[in-house]
Amino acid sequence: MAKSxxxxxxxxxxxxxxxxxxWGSVRSLARSLARSHVPFSGSRVLLKQNKPDGFACVSCAWAKPADPRVFEFCENGAKATTWEITQKRVTPGFFDHHPVSELDSWDDHQLEAAGRLTHPMRFDAASDRYLPVSWNEAFAEIGRELRELTPDSAVFYTSGRASLETSFMYGLLARAYGTNNLPDSSNMCHETSSxxxxxxxxVPVGTCTLDDFAKTDCLFFFGQNVGTSSPRMLHQLQEAVKRDVPIITFNPLRERGLIEFTNPQAPGEMxxxxxxxxxxxxxxxxxxxDTAAMMGIAKALLQLEEASPVGGSVIDWDFIKEHGHGWDDWSTAVKACSWSxxxxxxxxxxxxxxxxxxxxxxKNSVMFIYGMGLTQHRKGVETVQTMVNLALMRGNVGRPGAGICPVRGHSNVQGQRTVGITEKPGMVPADKIKALFxxxxxxKKGLTTVEACKGIIDGSVRAVIQLGGNLVxxxxxxxLVVPAWRKLRLTVQILTKLNRSALVHGEVSYxxxxxGRTEIDLQETGQQAVAVEDSTGCMxxxxxxxxxxxxxxxxxxxxVAELAKATxxxxxxxxWDAWVADYARIRDAIASTYPDIFHDFNERMWKPGGxxxxxxxxxxSWRTKTGKANFIVPSSLVTDIDTPPEARDVVQLITLRSNGQFNTTIYNYDDRFRGIYGSRLVVLMHRNDIERWGLKEGVTVTLATAVDDGVDRQVSxxxxxxxxxxxxCIASYFPECNPLLxxxxxxxxAKTPAAKSIPVRVKAEAAAV
Structure with a gap:
């Protein structure tokens, strides 16, 4: 690769x-503060980020230590905070100058970079603009519209940043309304794990805590880009490496965060x-x-076991005898796999x-860490279960320093599930909810995100309420989704900043x-606090x-309370008014509903480290159908089941996040870690693939989905x-390549979109004349 x-x-x-x-992270932080016009006030706020007496980061869900560092935030967390506390504003006057049809032509970065929304707004079709409206009018009309619909024709979506308190209330609102249509961002990423x-x-979540990193003697990484998705974890990884803990990584791209790290808080290193x-x-x-790679590791382990001397077992037979189920089928399947x-x-x-x-x-205590590189595949469930089998082979669940560690994305995406955001009625304590509320x-089972989109396309869904996020x-x-979305009767966006979902709107749109979570929340009884759950299950x-x-x-x-009162x-x-006046009452209600998890919630939420x-x-203790930890055999090594192996003109597209984004929020057009600056409209390809298709670096191409189902899917x-x-394999950015999925x-x-392996063809575009 050339230098530049x-x-x-x-x-x-x-x-x-x-x-x-x-220094790259330090310079990025300085630019973030300057970009949002908060060089001094922003610095003071950041010192409270992820601190026991401060606020939980609004971006990723990585664990918060009991003894935090002076700067307990990462580059991307700082971007999220400065993005939220920006001094830029989107007032009603902004919409006077910018009709919705114009704003719809802006890109994702431009929309959110305009600043914080300041007033409730209602779409006016005659002027093609959002116009200011009073809160009372907004709630009254939204309630009226919802009451006129059948409950199962409405969808209550929530992103992963909503607090435990808000999520709990939102779930009760939807169920009181009469539906379990509570899709969320978990459906899009780690439903596979669930x-x-x-x-x-x-259990539906990981088994590791932050303390396990200090006790582990080996880490396996699968499909997780720590440098972009959970950079604060790099501190735990660095500490492990300094204890001579090996870290074995499986990932298609060589990501900088998994190659080397300089601690910005270590003066000597800097x-x-x-x-x-x-x-x-x-x-x-x-x-x-990944499934094939894991089967290969398992096969090598069995071969090592056969060659090991008496008393030097590689396989943990005591664990398998006491806790395992399905070993014979698993070991037979592994042995049957050919190395070729x-x-x-x-x-x-x-x-x-x-x-x-x-x-x-x-190694005796091994952790298995993974991300969406495993979950967003057609057979992601089997891949995750094959990884668990690897852990079980050596008893690496239920041991200090060992276990399964799914790295969740948004800051409370795991927590909202814990307090009832789910489309599955059997996952909530219905009797208690009836008795208490x-x-x-x-x-009736509700809709997942994918099923909600199907309902929008076929017209059975008539309203979408979004608690955060950018679902469109x-x-x-x-x-298919975007034109159908515009035919919805009602769309409601609860937002801090303008995004695409506010512009692709229904007939009635608010x-x-x-x-934001970073902001002081004053209610009748004084300043309020909220709670979140991190990736390791700590509140x-x-x-x-x-x-x-x-x-x-x-x-x-x-x-949420006002919507409930109106609906x-x-x-x-x-x-509802009493709950809003004092959020401690909401937490008491959560504790009454889920006592095993949240007893003494108001007291324990301030415990350092959660x-x-x-x-x-x-x-x-295994709460499975067998009462044991189950070895589950994958049906095949093939996870890309929509691509014929002989189709040499078809490649697998991986959609990526850049160093300059979080989910659909695009902070800038640069991806520093991958050396790409000024544009997100790129496709990363191996040089051999470039040359065998007669292409050259820098040419413009179109990607077309390589399936024949009557829908034309292209990104040019x-x-x-x-x-x-x-x-x-090729790679390009999310969400720009979503039209190909x-x-x-x-x-x-799990119905998680298989965004890490989309079969596509690459077509050269005609050169401009």
Whole structure:
């Protein structure tokens, strides 16, 4: 790869060899503060981020330590905070100058960069503008519209940033209304884990805590980009490496955060430029090849077991005898896999997989960390369960320093599920909800996000209420979803900033601007706090620190309460006003509903490091159908089931997040860690693929989905960038490439969109004359 090259007027590609963290992160922080016009006030707010007496980060859900660092935030967390506390404002006057049809032509970065929303707004079709409306008028009309619809024709979506208190109230609102249509961002990312883990080990979440990082002696990483998705974890990884803990990584792209790290809070490292190597082995597995790679490691373990002397067992037979179920079927399936098939599907050599197995066989407490690189595939459930099998082979669940660690995305995406945001009625305590709040939980299963999109397309869904998020932009099948969305009767967006979902609107559409988590929330009894759950199942209190962007903003709990009063008045025994006056009463209600997890909620939420939800598998108690930890055999090594193996003109597209974004929020057009600057309209390809198709770096291509189902799916105007990626795999950015993702291309059981392996063809575009 050349040192630096400009491939278009906007796009520059420059090899980035610096470590994650270091001066690059410091400069990025300075730019974030300046961009949002908060160089001094923003610095003061950041000092309270992820602190026991401060606020929980609004971006990722990584764990908050009991003894935080002075700067307990990462580069991306700082971007999220400064993005929220910006001094830029979107007032009613902004909409006077910008009709919706114009705003719809703006890109994602431009929309959110305009600033914080300040007033409730209602769409006016005659003027093609959002016009100011009073809060009372907004709630009254939304309630009236919802009451005129059948309950199951309305969808109540929530993003992962809503607090435990707000999420709990929102779930009660939907069920009092009469529906379990509560899709959320979990459906889009880790629903695969929520299906796979209960079948294997009896819990829907991971088994590791932050303390396990100090006790582990080996880490396996699968499909998780720590440098972009959870950078604060790099501190735990660096500390592990300094204890000579090997980190074995499986990922198609070589990501900087998993290669080396310079701690920005270590003066010696910053002054000397010293960097800590992170991965001791880095295996660039083919996308969708993780199941095959894991089977190869398992096969190597069995071979080591056969060769081991008496008393030197590689397999933990005592654990399997006492806690395991299905070992015979699993070991038979592993032995039946050929090395040629494993190598072909994984894209890795037998030697590479044996190297990983040899290290694993020598370590006693091993953690398995994974992200959406495993979950967003057609057979992601099987892949996660195969990974769990690897852990069970050596007893690495229910042991200090060992276990399963899914890295969740948004800041409370796991927590909202814990307090009832789910489409599955059997996942909530219906009897308690009836006794405590007078609500009859509907018994009909609700819609997942994918099913909600199907309902929007076929017209059975007539209203979508969004508690945060940017659903229009994040879902698959844009060519069909977007025009259908515009035919909805009612769309409501509870937002801090303008995004695409406010512009692709229904007949009646409202923007309800809310306080951000970083902001001071004053209610009748004084300043309020909320709580969130992190990736490791710990609950934390969060108290806002910044002055609200506008005196006209309402908190999320207040907005949900007012919607409930306007929509389901008389259907519950809840005193919504009392709950809003004092959020402690909401937490008392949560504790009454889920006492095993939330007893003494108001006292324990301020415990440094949070309080941990009980995880039965940590005590080797298996709440599965067999009462054991289950070895579940994958049906095949093939996870890309929509692509014929002989289709040489078809490649697998991986959609990526950049260093300059969080989910659909685009902070800038740069991806520093991958050396891409000025544009997101790129496609990363192996040089061999570029040349075998007769392309050149810098040419413009169109990607077309390689399925024949009558829907034309294309994304054009993408510049080819030569990159270190396995042959037959390409990568481009989310959400720009979402139009290529069919709605039916999802995980078979969990219905999580399979965005990490989309079969596409690459077509050169005609050169401009």
């Amino acid at each position: 090259r400009r491939l278009s007027p906007n796009l520059k590609v420059e090899r980035y060899d610096a470590p994650a963290g270091g 299906v796979a883990l209960p079948e294997s080990i009896g 002054l000397s430029g010293a960097a800590t190597p992170i991965s001791s082995q880095y295996h660039q597995v083919r996308t969708g090849g 098939g494993i190598e072909d599907r994984s894209g890795l050599t037998r030697g590479a997989l044996e190297a990983a197995a040899h290290v694993y066989a020598q 007078g609500i009859d939980v509907p018994q 932009r994040s879902v698959p099948e844009h060519r 923007i309800l601007p809310c306080l 934390h209190g969060s108290r806002g620190q910044a002055r609200p962007a506008s005196p006209d903003l309402l908190s999320e709990p207040r907005i 389901v008045s008389g259907r519950t025994t809840i005193s 309080f941990h939800r009980p995880i039965a598998a940590r005590q080797r 105007g993408l510049r080819v960038v030569a990159y270190d990626i396995p042959e037959g 069919p709605l039916w291309h999802h995980e078979e059981k």
